[in-house]
Amino acid sequence: MSFPLRITDALRRAVEPGASVLLGISGGVDSAVSLAVLQELGCEVHTVTFKNFCYAEQEASEKACCSVEAIQDARALAVDRGASHAVRDVAPAFAAQVIQPFVDDYAAARTPNPCLGCNSLVRFPELVRLADQLGCDLVATGHYARTIAAADGSVWLHRGVDPDKDQSYFLSHVEPEVWSRVVFPLGWSRKPEVREAARQLGFTVADRPESQEICFVPDGDRSFLFPNGSMGAPGPIVDTAGRHLGEHRGLGHYTVGQRRGLGIAHTEPLYVVALVPAHNRLVVGTREETAVRRLACDGYRPHDPRYADGGEPAGGAVVAAQVRHRHRGARVAAWRRLGDRLHVDLVEPVHGVAPGQGLTLYEDDRVVACGRLVASSAVGDTERGEA
DSSP: OOOSSOOOHHHHHHSOTTOEEEEEOOSSHHHHHHHHHHHHTTOEEEEEEEEOOOOTTSOOOTTOTTSHHHHHHHHHHHHHTTOEEEEEEOHHHHIIIIIHHHHHHHHTTOOOOHHHHIIIIIIHHHHHHHHHHHTOSEEEOOOSEEEEEOTTSOEEEEEOSOTTTOOHHHHTTSOGGGGGGEEOTTTTSOHHHHHHHHHHTTOTTTTOOOOOSOTTSGGGOOGGGOTTSTTOOOEEEEETTOOEEEEESOGGGOOTTOOTTOOOOOSSOOEEEEEEGGGTEEEEEOGGGGEEEEEEEEEEEESSGGGSSEEOOOTTOOEEEEOSTTOOOEEEEEEEEETTEEEEEEEEEEEOOOTTSEEEEEETTEEEEEEEEEEEEOTTSOOEEOO
């Protein structure tokens, strides 16, 4: 029978027949179909599963990406498809580069996104290192994103074509030099198409539900990472005018934009507007009071040299700032750089901007810059956050 997933000409151009590819697999449907696509393209595929986190003292969710069951499923998939499989323990690097910064950020009343650090500091550097050891031409994962070569030969990270599944935001902090070695077999596909292809290929994981959890936080309960009460002491909840409304459980339990779990009654819905660690204070307000038009980030990294210092979108380009994974992006009016910080002015306001999350700038669907959010403000207001 014909291959059950459409393979675009763009993907065929990105992967030459006979190329050797190291594919990171987790035992789920995306990596299973990625393996099948690469083999359909005529690649020699080697697979690897990373052991990020030890569950020896914790009950792991069956959906966790590096549980024993997931590793066994990954190995069984590779063997069934005739590909080699290896397991690499990256737990020490993962603990230092991902888990500890996650804990530190929550202790400092920030809201971290550990996937940004995992991809940029652990997963892709390790994939490339291992690929070099094996003599592989390319590395691949099951992410929904695309790497596309420009006319001058440079390779850029682009959004995946499925807007509901696009994962380029999680990948935006990876060093851009890596993209010339990376291919994403599913970047030109939509998730329902991938599941249907998995069914037709006979994969038992075709209908396995996706995990929305952080891989090292079983069942969404991160309290075991804070054994000494480092999620903070109780303190006051106040509105934006400073009026006392109640008591919070510790700032580590909250994030900007949060509505549920505040434990206070009010005549209208209230949202977290800001966390103020210096005074152990949680500031809440209406949804309108969470709206901001200015953003600031540190660790600024321009992928495109045209975005190195500042300016305004040129030549009719549409530049959007994405402030979290599910955010569709807000149009950028201008940006300016001060040292390793970037300040961004938006055309329209965005709600619930949390310091600690990633900021990714896109020109149309191409990633052009990134950083970590440290502050935000409405026009004319004092910045909220670290700034």
